[in-house]
Amino acid sequence: xxxxxxxxxxxxxxxxxxxxxxxxxxxxxxxxxxxxxxxxxxxxxxxxxxxxxxxxxxxxxxxxxxxxxxxxxxxxxxxxxxxxxxxxxxxxxxxx
Numbered sequence: 828x829x830x831x832x833x834x835x836x837x838x839x840x841x842x843x844x845x846x847x848x849x850x851x852x853x854x855x856x857x858x859x860x861x862x863x864x865x866x867x868x869x870x871x872x873x874x875x876x877x878x879x880x881x882x883x884x885x886x887x888x889x890x891x892x893x894x895x896x897x898x899x900x901x902x903x904x905x906x907x908x909x910x911x912x913x914x915x916x917x918x919x920x921x922x923x
Contacts, residue, residue, distance in 0.1 A: 849857040865871050881889070912919070
């Protein structure tokens with residue numbers, strides 16, 4: 828147990844700083860909370876990416892896909908906010 832914590836402390840110091848209390852012996856909720864914290868900090872993604880060797884062409888493809896996805900998501904979010912303007916009292920303020 829100590830060895831595992833020592834290895835984790837060297838690689839992921841932010842993980843050791845997290846303490847989750849289990850209320851009313853509800854371990855499932857505590858595990859969900861730990862998984863949410865690890866996902867939010869990017870540790871699960873880092874683990875997934877470094878688990879196996881990724882060839883350089885796969886790395887380039889993944890990085891380019893992430894860039895394109897970020898641009899697409901930004902544009903779609905902007906369009907959604909534009910379409911949702913119709914729910915306002917004055918959809919286009921300053922145009923009258």
